[in-house]
Amino acid sequence: MPLKNKYILILLFFSISSGLFAQGDGPRAHLFAPKGVWALNVKYLHLDQNLLPGDNILVKNADIKIQLFPTTFVHTFGIGKKFARVFFMLNPGSLNANIATPIKEINEGLTASGFSDGYVALEYGLIGAPALNALEFSKHQPQFSLNALFKYWYSGTYNSEKLLNLGTNRSAFEFGATMAIPFHKNISENATWLEIIPSVQFYTKNNDPARSNSANVVEQDPLLIIENHLTHNFTKKLWAGIDLRYQYGGTTKADGISDDNLNNILGGGVNLGYQISAPLSIFAGYDKILAGDNNAKSNMLRVSVVFAYINLKKLKQTL
Template identity: 55%
Template sequence: MKRSLLVITILFLSIKTFAQGDGPKSHNFAPTGIWGINPKYLHLTQNLVPSGTILVDGAEFTIDVAPITLFHTFGIKGRYARVYAMINPGSATGNVEASPGVTSINANGFADGFVAMELGLINSPALTIQEFSKHTPTFTMTGNLRLWYSGTYDSEKLLNLGTNRWIIEVGTPMNIPLSTTPGKATWLETYPYMQFYTDNNDPARSARAEVTAQKAMFRIENHLTHNFTPKLWASFDFSYQYGGRTVVDGVDDDNLINILGGGATVGYQVLPYLSAYVGYGTVFAGDNDANVDMFRFSVAFTYANMKK
């Protein structure tokens, strides 16, 4: 057994990038025995709180975060499996409409992070790198379970990076090959999922509120990706999300999230063990004047043990 660098383009893992999702290649089927780290930088301007799950009428937030994800792929009874976890340092500033006028606010620390596991369901066997290199791409489906924990939170502050609650995310990532031409493959990545939220029993937005709850949210994230060369690829990214209305002491807020968003991404295999991409995303249409503009830069370092 020899320790060596992985010589194929592999996973980009991420923070759930607010209205723009995980990003392309986040749930690609992959060989087992891979370890990696995926740091990112995101700059966002939006009227959703830093977690991207609550719409705030009349607000404008500028958010800079640098999520770092660690991941490992392996096999469970012949099925592909992956565990991964993310921490998310960052900062945010913003303006909100408040009596008697506009209030400037800021926050620093950590946004919400997660621990997660993915397991093969359909056409997702546990393959070594050697086996994977001979594998013919086909439709794959995995099951993904992600548990989000709160980042930095202070109920005395109007703006927080953390949410002071847990989020349970359940979904089924799918990869659909449209063309398997060597070096010029085209495929569709789609990830439908639901998020369920526990209550915030120490809400910061109102001194009179005892509990802030939130209704479940559905989302589907899609990436149509094409390799122009074995190293250069691009994707058209599009997504839809619905739900997430907040409930304060049993009273529904008028902040339902109903957003159609998307953008574009360009990536390159810089070195055998180093991949990178840049992307832009925005809201195409949305209720309640929802708006998001996002710039994203991501790199992924990977390695594996390979048999001679």
């Protein structure tokens, strides 16, 4: 196969797989890829829910409409003989909300703009994920892969004088694993993948709670997240998939007193993606909460555009 065609095939596999978004990593975000790829993923999210933008703090009596534009930079490389991938995500957006409180004059027309929480992350191959260049990758048959995943979440825009913020004024440390299971036996076949991503988030304290809370310190219990995606290529360019995501924990405590806002939530959705050209792909999806305690609700529409690039000239020079 000519090098140019191999390059197209490589980016076909990779560029549709960079679907990171704030409400979970999304479909094909952790599929195996060659080293030396740079990618930019720009997304639009529209959310109507009673969770704050990070999707880990439940506000039971709220109706929050959120517009976010998560933008993620991705680079793949090798650490020794193992595959590795780094991410950096910044998350501009805005929200408006109504919160039912006894004081009517403070519960309507709440707005915020700026940045929601973002992250930096490292993914490292443990099983079935060698560090391969583009040509080696183009010959690599699909197989099970297991990677370690670490994310550091930093706070977005926050003002304690406001009732509601896009940022959380605390950090989070997320530890997880990413598993990808192929149901196709050959790289030439239309791909079918099952991704399973379990993780746990741990939070630092918010020592300057927003004006909606009279406490001196707000803490949050760890949150367990199990994310699943099943996707199938109908052609080499067109794919569709279904999501299933469960999270448990994350109760907040104001000066040690529980806010009774446990996350016990099962969500799901559908996605449709298309490879526009070798370096450019797009997918759209709809997700919602299917079942949850504390009247949890969320409807999310997302559109993701991904551009991926690999230095083909540099690769040729090594041949």
